[in-house]
Amino acid sequence: MLLFPEGAIRVQGTGRAILEHCDGQRTFADIVRELQALYVLTDAARIKNEAGDFLAQLREKRIVDF
């Protein structure tokens, strides 16, 4: 469950995996590299694009900062 001011979103699967890598220390490149190592059967460029889109959507809602 992702909690933020006045709201909550249940995050599962890959969304959850992406967020679990967001610790305020890792860079976007670090996170993508680790996810690529985790999901070796998925196209690396696709992982980068989809993780980027997912985080951008959360940033637009002011739920994550980067």
Next chain:
Amino acid sequence: MSFVPLALIAELTHRCPLHCVYCSNPLELQKTANELSTAEWTRVFHEAARLGSLHVHLTGGEPVARTDLADLISAARAAGLYTNLITSGIGLSEQRLRHVVAAGLEHLQLSFQDSREEPANSVAGARAHAYKLELARHIREHQIAFTVNIVIHRGNVDHLDEIIAMAERLQANRLEIAHVQYYGWALLNRDSLLPTRDQLQDSLRIIAAAQERLRGRMRIDYVTPDYYARYPKACMGGWGRKLLVVDPAGRALPCHAAGVIPGMQFDNVREHSLEWIWNHSAAFNKFRGDAWMPEPCRSCDRRSEDFGGCRCQAFLLTGDAAATDPVCSLAPHHQVVAASLERVAAGSDHLNAGGQPAAWSYRVNP
């Protein structure tokens, strides 16, 4: 059908250094001597979390007036609740701010009364504005979510551009712009607070433009004035459906203002578990579902969206808490709301019998 109180609204105290003319607290404030202890609140936080609550909103009065605030924040976090402090900022020194952040505070919501100092202080009945601006700078030194909250009304709605610019300067993540809701102290002052229809239209335009311009930088949430709406608001997301208020003395309420409804007994967390109160008490079940609804609500398609509007407003404006909320254009009592908007349009609403502007009724301290 079972409901979950997604958020607990914890009114820690009714003490407050400000005297805002639109305060949402009840006219009958709870006294300091009756306030729940640290241990009692800690139990309430754990009981709420077990019921499924995700958020706790620490509010008041002014919650900073509680000397055990940092302990209460630690307790709420230990219960697993996302912890939000709703404050005027008065009493929150740099050192206390560090303490509450270290205790695990995740979100701080700081209220402002205006973008301009003199009217801000006049509405608050205290010299508070400059202090808030200074505090906001210190808040940004910490890694917490920061909301600026402003209540708008006839006197400050024309400053919206300035207010939005102020929130940007203060680097808020979120700006909450809420029209006054007319309960408690605000209802006493309604005739000096209701905006005109033109002011409302301008404000909608300004907010829509700012939301577009600030997308991804500052989120703007907007609470409309229900007097001008065609249909009522789903007050509290429906009675006993999503939100649970506990007042300073431990009374559990489905809504901040519910204490005004006569003939109802609101049970106390000192005598019952929160689980029993939420699921089984007469008060929380009173307006659940639609069996209690009068026409036109009972056969209305919107009854599962707005639940017939606000029970407290229905009581305050019609004398009957089970009536259709009179802000609804379909309500049999809609004329009471229409009449007050006609007085606003005629420009005569805020004048007393002698033709002079009515004096403010300032919120007092318990």
